[in-house]
Amino acid sequence: MNNRTLTFREAFNEAIRLEMRRDPLVIMMGEDIAGGAATHLQEKGEEAWGGDLGLTKGLVQEFGRDRILDTPISESAFIGAAVGAASTGLRPIAELMFVDFFGVCMDQIYNQGAKLRYMFGGKAKVPVVIETLIGAGFRAAGQHSQCLYSVFTHMPGLKTVVPSTPYNAKGLMSAAVRDDDPVIYFVHKVLLDTSGPVPEDNYVIPLGQAEIAREGTDATVVAIGRMRLFAEQAAETLAGEGIDVEIVDPLSLSPLDEKTILESVKKTHRLVVVDEDTPRCSVANDIVTLAAQQAFDYLDAPPRTVMAPHTPVPFSPVLEDLYVPGPAQIADAVRAVMA
């Protein structure tokens, strides 16, 4: 039954479950992902948490504490351990609870995990997955609400994916676990409770393949992660105005599916990029640059970007709601490139 509905959280969890059943070399580690070692619960075979936001619920019951490892608050040590384990034969998944914490462990990710293979002349591989929460909307303030996937996308040796629906969340996780390179998998916290159809079989969505979320002819909107949902809302509004928008969801940021993006732009002649990350040195600017360099003669209007401002994420609900790009700004940007 292909129209079974799951939440993003359930789809994510199911992918890990199926991959861990498939391959005994897959293990997982992170803070509270088993849910604390509180003995009275262990005895009852129960778990306390299953991860801060419940992403790993139930995994420890099925796979036990030898494969689902709670860690101390030592991101350098355990994410580096995942890298070291990957280069010696396991296929670890490590949870960096919030991407905002990359500042305490980035060396192990970008100088070790990403570069060992190159520096060793191809004589090593590092099949590790690091999954991490991103994004604003939780009133979690400046240090728990960033996107930051641009920083990881900048790094040679890393692959970066940003799922947007339960369906692609599952397929991209299976692909990431089976991939032989380090993959950083970004989960937007606001998407966790969204739901959609998810097949039961263990399918894979190849890394580096974008998805046409909506076919259209008048303007191309490239929208990353949660922004895809807002782009779809904006497209509805614009349809009412007779503007037929095509929405491209890259899914993978590195490798980036340049072909699909360029084909769409060459068809519509207009480009708007929507990205919740801050503007400087962003994936959005990569995509504008791609179009400006390789579809220059096709563009009928200057490409637009709809992004968060160059500010930290504010706590106050009224300010955070202004911080996050929304359907209205997307619609305005499309109208502007159509003008």
Place this chain on the structure above:
Amino acid sequence: MNNRTLTFREAFNEAIRLEMRRDPLVIMMGEDIAGGAATHLQEKGEEAWGGDLGLTKGLVQEFGRDRILDTPISESAFIGAAVGAASTGLRPIAELMFVDFFGVCMDQIYNQGAKLRYMFGGKAKVPVVIETLIGAGFRAAGQHSQCLYSVFTHMPGLKTVVPSTPYNAKGLMSAAVRDDDPVIYFVHKVLLDTSGPVPEDNYVIPLGQAEIAREGTDATVVAIGRMRLFAEQAAETLAGEGIDVEIVDPLSLSPLDEKTILESVKKTHRLVVVDEDTPRCSVANDIVTLAAQQAFDYLDAPPRTVMAPHTPVPFSPVLEDLYVPGPAQIADAVRAVMA
């Protein structure tokens, strides 16, 4: 005598010396910047190193060990200490020996130093300078040769500067020390022994102000840091072919002098951006995006970028020389936008 000649290293050192004389609140810390605490040298008032590449030679003799502090190999602790000291009344300069080490201390830089002011609602300021070595050319391999200024430029709350000559190295350091925001000051190691005229007085080059390194009418080449020197060589060659290149050196990446860049592009109608950093989520793509969005109708050809490839920096001299963009590639890119 305004035509006194200094090396980049000497100019950098002189700026710190003059600022430390000017303001007793300025202190400096880093690994081996005093030159080790070897007592027999202390007694003789001598220093051993004056920094890994001699940037801080002589400072400890003049200012003593209370203001020039050797540190353990604890980047999080001492760079965080510089941030904490800045927010409580000092104006510290901290040396992150090589920018490649940002992965062990980024949290203190981007989550603390960069955001305290915003998160505290403006009730703090963090006048800290972090100076760090960047760039390939030293056969220093994958973990000692990166640029990475794009990562810092991405972060709201940070200012980033990349000097290119002894003259602007001195003026930008004085400006950085006097600035009330966190400034990351990037020194390309290959530039240290280059020399040029440097006035003796303590002058300032305002942050956010680009420099027209060469006036021209046919094409705009925006070149960052060491790349400016290569752009100048390419411009000589092209002049011989009747192509009159204008070279813009941004000096500051955040804030970026968009006005000067746009004026040049609107004048020449052609843009080439030269950046030693890797291409994804780069400053170069920011500048292409700037032109594509705000000078779209002025561009007569697709903007080009000349950058390092999306690979780690290789050790082998033959490979590293291929890795670094050079005058020939810059000239080719300019010819291409002229065609």
Place this chain on the structure above:
Amino acid sequence: MAEIEKEKLLWIYERMKLIREFEDRASKLFAQGEVPGFVHLYAGEEASGVGVAALLTDEDFITSTHRGHGHCIAKGVDVHAMMAELYGKATGACGGKGGSMHIADVDKGMLGANGIVGAGGPLACGAGLTAKVKGTDQVTICFFGDGASEQGTMHESMNLAAIWKLPVIFLCENNGYAQSTPAYYHCSAEDIADRATAYDIPGFAVDGTDVFAVYEAAEHAIARARRGEGPTLIEAKAFRYYGHFEGDNLSYFTEEERERNRQRDPISKFRERVLSRGLLTEEELNAIDERARQTIEDAAQAAKEAPYPAAEELFTDVYVSYP
């Protein structure tokens, strides 16, 4: 038991009660959907924050954690400004931009709650360095949790403070858990205080529910720091009444554990002590109870009615200047 004059005893009790009232109220407001975000409550740990703050002036500094309300109140941050910050209102301590995890008051020496575990260590070294360079006798207290003791920043900071002889007291509040993970699982050391040997500095483990014990240990450490002899590590063993953050149902606590905790309540413990020793009277304590309740009541009311920040505030305070 430490000799503490009556004025100070009254101050200590009032601060502890203010914290408890503030946290109980914050918990209700979160449950009612009045206050959003990640809210980490300090109830049960009042004795460590207040026991140390009793020895500080506004000139001294503290660095805090995600669980910072108690540290703020102990250091004298205005509870009205704090409550408004929890709401994200313009009248908040940070104008609503920081929220519970980033409350700060630099003028009061409170260098901020912090969303990053272990991040306070380096910042505390910096505040200590300022005092050392300026030649003042200011001290800095670095509060951190048992879980934070596994973060590399704390190791680096204690070593740096030790070799530079910085006037910093590292105060580890061991409440037995890092989120749902017990200290006996995440920490290899018997006592976290044992780690002082790694830096050749004094280390004490004290009952973090006994304000007199905390006060006594802190008194030695602070005096040592003011004399320029460097840092001390103090481990205060306590517990938390609430979940890791509001929304956590504490499923990992046993009933015995909850009961044991109730028996150790720092506020009841203080009351018994001062009453049995005749240091304070029922009337004095009850008056404080009533005042604390009223103060928090007013703060919550005022916060609820206060305005949200103006839209422009999104863009201000990123830089001092940015052309």
Place this chain on the structure above:
Amino acid sequence: MAEIEKEKLLWIYERMKLIREFEDRASKLFAQGEVPGFVHLYAGEEASGVGVAALLTDEDFITSTHRGHGHCIAKGVDVHAMMAELYGKATGACGGKGGSMHIADVDKGMLGANGIVGAGGPLACGAGLTAKVKGTDQVTICFFGDGASEQGTMHESMNLAAIWKLPVIFLCENNGYAQSTPAYYHCSAEDIADRATAYDIPGFAVDGTDVFAVYEAAEHAIARARRGEGPTLIEAKAFRYYGHFEGDNLSYFTEEERERNRQRDPISKFRERVLSRGLLTEEELNAIDERARQTIEDAAQAAKEAPYPAAEELFTDVYVSYP
């Protein structure tokens, strides 16, 4: 003194000599401009790398540092491939892409020299985790310096290895300096081995110029690790003959210090011991000297003549696959 059979004694001496010859040659080649980049030499520290490696098989792992030549040779990495790597030649251990600071040979369990101080700690935990999950008896040796002991990663790694009981031996090579900064300045602990108490694991400080002492300590630690009882911290106190990297003139060394170091030479020490005890003969040792000299001579010659990598190599090995 540890009982070591003759075969092993000969092996130990040969490895130590190979390291010394390799480093002396590398120093000359750098001075002649033949070998570029940052080159950190191990001469003086041979006993620690070899004393531990004598107890390992190719199945066991080691993580190394920027000063990795000695660890590589001790673990059995081919010196021809190493020398070629220093030149950046196609025949190098990493095809010329890594250089001195990144020599690796995963098949030999050598997980790489490392340009980042302290980065080996987490990687070593990972190798230990692989052995634990797969249920093998492989051990991992994490070599790190005195300076690295101040890096947060080492603290986190020792705690993680302790609570997970990983088969990892943390071997701190204390040569007295981090670049030009002496350990007595950067390190607050009396002995770095004392830090074992912070993790409730065994800790030993040994004479790192005495291969027998290192062997003995490592024997206990490795047996413990293979039994699944977890990590051990060993501090081997030695010195380095050369500067921090080639080009450093050692101005921070006193003449007395240089003389003291010469008196502690690990290779002479070994010779005296085995000769005085009649375990090996002059002839046997001299034959090894000659063989080592010749091997390195040949390696240098071959490396000089080897081809550089092809231009395409710049773009290969970034990913296993990248559409």
